[in-house]
Structures are given as structure tokens and as C-alpha cells.
Amino acid sequence: MTNQDTSRKLIDTTKRLLTDGTPLESLTARQISSEAETNLAMINYCFKSKDALLKIAVDEIIAEEFERHCHTVTLGSSAKEQLRELLLHICSAMIKYRELTKLSIPYLMLNDGISLPLDILPYIKMHFGATKSETDCRVIAFQMVYTMQLIFYRAEDFLKYSGINICDAQQMQNFLDMQLNLFLGGINDEK
Numbered sequence: 001m002t003n004q005d006t007s008r009k010l011i012d013t014t015k016r017l018l019t020d021g022t023p024l025e026s027l028t029a030r031q032i033s034s035e036a037e038t039n040l041a042m043i044n045y046c047f048k049s050k051d052a053l054l055k056i057a058v059d060e061i062i063a064e065e066f067e068r069h070c071h072t073v074t075l076g077s078s079a080k081e082q083l084r085e086l087l088l089h090i091c092s093a094m095i096k097y098r099e100l101t102k103l104s105i106p107y108l109m110l111n112d113g114i115s116l117p118l119d120i121l122p123y124i125k126m127h128f129g130a131t132k133s134e135t136d137c138r139v140i141a142f143q144m145v146y147t148m149q150l151i152f153y154r155a156e157d158f159l160k161y162s163g164i165n166i167c168d169a170q171q172m173q174n175f176l177d178m179q180l181n182l183f184l185g186g187i188n189d190e191k
Helices: 003-019 029-036 041-047 050-070 079-096 098-110 116-131 134-153 155-162 169-184
Strands: none
Touching: 003 029, 003 041, 003 050, 029 041, 029 050, 041 050, 050 079, 050 098, 079 098, 079 116, 079 134, 079 169, 098 134, 116 134, 116 169, 134 155, 134 169
16 A cells, blocks of 8 residues: 555544544544554544544535535526525535634634635626626635634634624524625625
8 A cells, every 4th residue: 555545544444533523523543544444543644633634524524515516506696696605505514514614714814825815706707797806706705715714613612702603503693694795795785
């Protein structure tokens, strides 16, 4: 088995354990390597640390949720409504995997390249058409994504500050609608 095969097996095993409900705080490197039928040292060899492996696994889980939902967006609805559907799905996944995403959000915000806003950029560009420049649309996408990440990461503090419990599905939907109206314009402004 190559190192690449071993890496993939460790990632897939970690994803399975996490999505099957193994609590993040009790998931050990020994458990992962045992389930993957690999040597314990391979985690550090392939990923440098268990935390790095967990980050990759969480990123893949969220990316798969995003991809799965991209194919189910209601055609014929406005770009804003399509973006709302997509973001609702992603936010629901972030709530479902909240403990996991708390691990990856600081890395995504501070160290990773700025790529997540590119996933929603096409919807924003469709919404505004020729009325906003590419740069304006990119900044709006950046602001939306990074605002949501920060709020999910600091959910308890945001609740104390705003009274909005982002982990409650209805309050999260209301907050998302507020954000969409702020960044894309109110319902009457929708294209």
C-alpha cells in the first residue's frame, strides 16, 4: 500500500467515524489507525498530527455536503433564492457538525487560501448581473462567507451579543435571510 493509499484510508476512516457519531473529543489516533488497519505512526507520517488529519476529514465532509446540495438547487428560482437554499443547507451541515467545524474554521479563516467565497460567487454575479463589478461581487461573497464562519465559530458569544441562537434552525434561517437582504438587497430589490 502506498503512502497515498494509506492517507486516503485514514481520511476515509476518520470521516466515517465522525459522521457515524463518534464524539470529536473522544476520537483518538489509536482508534483511527486501528479502524483503518494501519500503523499508528502513519497518522504523523502522512499528516504531521491527528489534528491535521481531523481538519482534512472535516473539510471533506463539509465539501461533500456542499457538492451534494449544489445538484439539488431549485432551477428557475432567482439567484438569491438559489443562494439561500445552498447556504441554508451548508449552515445546517455546520450546525450538525458544529464541533467538527470549530476545528477547521480558524485554519480556513487565518491560514488557508481564500477559496470558499468562490463557491457562492456565481450566484452573487447572477443576482447583480451587470450592475456590480467582479470586484464588488467578490467582496460581497467574501463578507458573507467570513461573517457566517465567524458567527458559527463564536456562536455562544454571538448569542450573548445579539440574542440570536445560530444553532437553532429557525433563528439561523432568519439570520441568513437578514444577511442576504443586507448584502444582496431586500425582497423588493431582488432580480
